[in-house]
Every structure is written in C-alpha cells, then in structure tokens.
Amino acid sequence: QVQLVESGGGLVQVGGSLRLSCATSTSIFSINFMAWHRQAPGKQRELVASTSNDGNTYYADAVKGRFTISRDSAKDTLYLEMNNLKPDDTAVYYCYANLRGFNSWGQGTQVTVSS
Numbered sequence: 001q002v003q004l005v006e007s008g009g010g011l012v013q014v015g016g017s018l019r020l021s022c023a024t025s026t027s028i029f030s031i032n033f034m035a036w037h038r039q040a041p042g043k044q045r046e047l048v049a050s051t052s053n054d055g056n057t058y059y060a061d062a063v064k065g066r067f068t069i070s071r072d073s074a075k076d077t078l079y080l081e082m083n084n085l086k087p088d089d090t091a092v093y094y095c096y097a098n099l100r101g102f103n104s105w106g107q108g109t110q111v112t113v114s115s
Contacts, residue, residue, distance in 0.1 A: 001104045002026045004095045009109030016085050016113070022078040022095030022106055028071050029053070033098040036069060036080045038091035038111075045094070049080060062088070085113045 003025035012018055024031065035050035035058075049069040050058045057069055068081040078095060090113050095106035 001102045002031060002097050002099050004097055004104055004106035006093065006095050006106040006109040009093060009111045011112045011114060012085055014086060014113055014115050017081070017083045018085065018111060020080040020082065020093055020095075020109060020111070022080075024076045024078070024097065026076070026099070028073050028076045028078070031097045031099050034069075034071070034078050035096045036078075037094045037096055038089075039094070039108075040088075040091040043091075048093070051078075082111070085111075087113050087115050089113050 005023045006020060008018060008020040010018060033052045036048045037045050038048050039045040048060050048063055049067055051069050051071060059067060066084045070079045090111060092108040092110050094108045097104045
C-alpha cells in the first residue's frame with residue numbers, strides 16, 4: 001500500500017479557489033490510478049476527479065470546468081485545483097490511490113465554502 005497525506009483544505013468564500021495536495025510515499029509513476037473523492041455531511045462519498053497513468057482523466061459533472069486534477073512526478077504529489085467554489089463543494093476531500101490492486105486512502109482534508 002501507499003501512504004497518502006492530504007493538505008490544502010480550509011475555509012473560502014463562494015467564488016474563491018483552493019489547491020489540495022496529496023503527497024505519496026512512493027513514486028507516483030508506479031501508481032496506475034489516483035483520484036479525489038469527497039464526502040459531505042449526511043451524504044455518501046463521491047468521486048470528484050481521477051487520473052490514470054495512460055493519461056485519462058475524469059471529472060464529475062458537478063465540478064467539470066471548475067476543478068483540475070494533476071500529478072507532479074518530481075514531487076510525487078497529486079493536486080486538485082478548485083476554482084469558482086460553491087457551497088455545495090463543502091466536504092471532506094480524500095485522496096485515493098490504487099497501486100497494483102491495493103487501495104489506499106488519505107486521512108481527508110476539510111473544505112468549507114461560505115456564502
């Protein structure tokens with residue numbers, strides 16, 4: 001398994017921006033699939049965005065055009081750039097990785113968007 005440590009969450013006003021980071025304990029090149037999920041109070045965890053080693057990316061409809069997922073191989077870090085934030089984006093955001101069939105999750109970072 002790979003260890004994942006998220007950072008970058010916080011309190012932001014509607015329309016603001018945040019960048020979440022997910023540092024990995026192993027070379028990000030070796031991780032075939034990574035993603036960001038989120039869980040709002042009283043709701044199920046949902047997939048926000050994902051990226052795979054073949055270059056494919058996915059975005060949930062709710063964040064398409066506002067969020068960007070990316071990897072920095074030099075820093076072994078996954079990012080989620082979030083722009084034009086809305087109150088519905090308020091949630092705990094979790095980093096996820098699949099390494100050789102093993103699933104790993106970070107501890108989560110809180111994002112709160114105030115109106």
